[in-house]
Amino acid sequence: MEIATFSVSSATIIKDSLSRTSLLSTKNRKPLLPLSLCLTLKASKSTLTVASMSYDKQLAAAKNAASLAARLCQKVQKVLLQADVQSKSDKSPVTVADYGSQAVVSVVLQKELGFASFSLVAEEDSGDLRKKEGKETLRRIIELVNETLASDGTYDNAPLFEEDVLAAIDSGRSEGGPSGQHWVLDPIDGTKGFLRGDQYAIALGLLDEGKVVLGVLACPNLPLASLASHNPQDDQEKVGCLFYAQVGSGTYMQSLDGSTPIKVHVTDLDNPEEASFFESFEAAHSLHDLSSLIAKKLGVRAPPVRIDSQAKYGALSRGDGAIYLRFPHKGYREKIWDHAAGYLVVAEAGGVVSDAAGNPLDFSKGRYLDLHEGIIVTNQKLMPALLKAVKDSLNEKASSL
Ligand SMILES: Nc1ncnc2c1ncn2[C@@H]1O[C@H](COP(=O)(O)O)[C@@H](OP(=O)(O)O)[C@H]1O
Ligand SMILES: [Mg+2]
């Protein structure tokens, strides 16, 4: 896919130390494109047309990693025992599945893509598991990780030991940032939903030079059919969705057990009165009263659809709803793994993701996102009206304090 055309005289093609081709400005030797882009170059007269490198190999590895991690999570959710739930120092719950999923994703990515220059920004770390009280939990995690990897049959059968699993979990300590490639992982997004038996997601993104270039969302409990036609009483309903997006290539969805992928698109609705909106199930994660004020200003008639995790981004990318509103309580700092994969899944499906002031999200600043007030998501047509309703609502709320 073509992304840019440069004059030959103003650019030089180079290879870096890893033999990756790059295109530099001849003037100041600054990259015109991230090192990992520009593999296919077509010369025509005095111009070079640069086509984006595909991230196909990384995408295949990411889909595999997220699907296997989902298998581990499904197994745990089925037999969820109280002993499988720990409390982190910030009082949020974390289960053997969060740790196990993080270890599986880390191991699979490194097996598929190599250990050299592997960088992962992920939610969990092994701190609590290395304590005496964490021994039994760790034993269970090692068992789950080995069972899951063996169930795939692709990887060698050598079992992983304690230090291997702890190291795999701790490979997620990267700080990310604006240069190079970094994987971004939420091993279970929506742990509270997972514990309730509701929605959760394994969310895996790839940053290249500070931009999200891949997003994969495994949503084991999300119905394959639209939530708009969802019947909670139907226990025959097929669930388990895998959404994935590569920058410039659109968003696709397939079933987690491997159906043919279909291209998905956000709704093309332009009348906010007909829109429905998503928000967190947990009122502690997002101000429900502010969302309802915004919805009222927009004339939205439908009640909010409250679901956990980045399954909201997935559902929005296929048009199940039109708007996602997220307004954390004051002082909360959003983490990049809570949004990176979901952001790309929606953006490549034609949607817009911004902070409450309309600024694009910046994933290049390390483990946190710096935001104005909250995150809003919708399609291009509804965004201007949504931004206005958000601004008016925030002003109204501020003046009532
Ligand atoms: N007070 C708070 N405000 C906003 N988000 C919060 C929060 N406490 C936790 N979260 C984040 O909300 C995420 C879940 O989002 P949602 O509400 O959409 O389900 C959690 O992800 P984890 O479950 O991965 O910890 C966590 O990172
Ligand atoms: Mg958490």
Ligand SMILES: [Mg+2]
């Ligand atoms: Mg999360």
Ligand SMILES: [Mg+2]
């Ligand atoms: Mg999580």
